[in-house]
Amino acid sequence: MKFFITGSDTDVGKSFVTASLLRAFLEQGAKAVALKPVQTGYAENSRIPDENSRIPNENSRIPNENSRIPNENSRIPKAKSRIPNQSLEPDFKEYIKAGQNADFKATCYTFAYPASPHFSAELEGKKIKARGILDFIEQNLAQITLIEGAGGILVPLNENQSFLDIAKELNAPVILVCKNCLGAINHTLLNLEILRQNSIKLAALILNFHDENDAICLSNQQFLQKKLSCPIITLKNYKNNENYSNSAKDFRAFISKFLDKK
Template identity: 35%
Template sequence: MTARFIVTGTDTGVGKTVFAAGLAGLLDGFYWKPVQSGLQEETDSEVVARLCGLPAGRVLPEVYRLKMPLSPHRSAEIDGVALEAAALSFPVLATPLVIEGAGGLMVPLNRRTRFIDIFAQWQLPVILCARTTLGTINHTLLSIEALRARSIPLLGIAFIGEEMTDTQKTIAEMGKVRVLGRLPRLDPLTPQALAAAMRASFNAADFMEARA
């Protein structure tokens, strides 16, 4: 089966979109964000298209595009759109697919369903993006517990930020989780810099194990 997996974060603003762009490029794959909230500025799919270094068409269109930069459930209510989990059927492709969630695991899709509920149905391996800054131990261990409580396969942690050796070691040991690598903050953030950082920090073979 083809490698495909979910990229999610311990919180919003962790950096998972940049990581997802880098991963899609590293694996020469496709990217898909099923629900986009906020259209006034550059969307996540547009960020990925700009940074991933892949040919046009590798960034798949969203199922739902919502105007306000809010939780999807609230943004949809403002737009008068009914978000349905059944509409979020992931595409089956012959090449790797990177699927990006919205914010953290408990973000509501609607008033009945959270993204973690959808991930539990999909049963695709999850890559959990986590900051290295203060507070990440709590957020990351809680996210790991939530995934395991629902028997969602966790491929590993991708840290984002500056090196924090003890913090990263603590999460790996207490969470009994694999650390896939660490993506540093890049300035300037260019396709070339991102591709180089991904090659230096991550092993593509580790992700190709995630076949579902």
């Protein structure tokens, strides 16, 4: 079975959710893999060494002196930059922490500049093709396949295609990740309308960074529970969550119904 994980915005915790789900499926004995077909802000595509990387990257290209990748005022950290190096850590390293084989190739397109995929690819003189992503996914299917997008469902891959085209072609249930804060209701409902218009099933809504002592968090949860028929899973900002073992527990009830079918 396939799941497509997308977010209501960037930096809402899609990789955290994907890795937690992966860990939950693996703990239950499922043959599960997580894929991140497009990764931007990847150190091996820049001049910045990534000594801890264990992922081989056959498609990487080190920018030369004539590269169009921005240097001045760039989001790519340099030696004296205040931007932490973690901003160039690929999201699929989190899958390894959750238990995925370090030698597994979890991505097919990687780019140095941490931005929208279409822009990052353009800076390197490359182009992302939806067909290439779909072929990559097809070649790496498992009993449970988790496919993480980059940003939100309408993030462009090129001039004409976005992750919405990937989700539609996959015909896979979507897991929508939203940061539970002021604005979460609007962000969630806008995404649900896009999914509805394109006949895409919502498997679950994840309200990330949930705070049970925050009135807005609780109000968002209660309002959306009245609107949605799918499971709504709240995740707090976990500490001491080594290998995602703690956050995986929050997904046990959700994943059990899919494993029962296997």
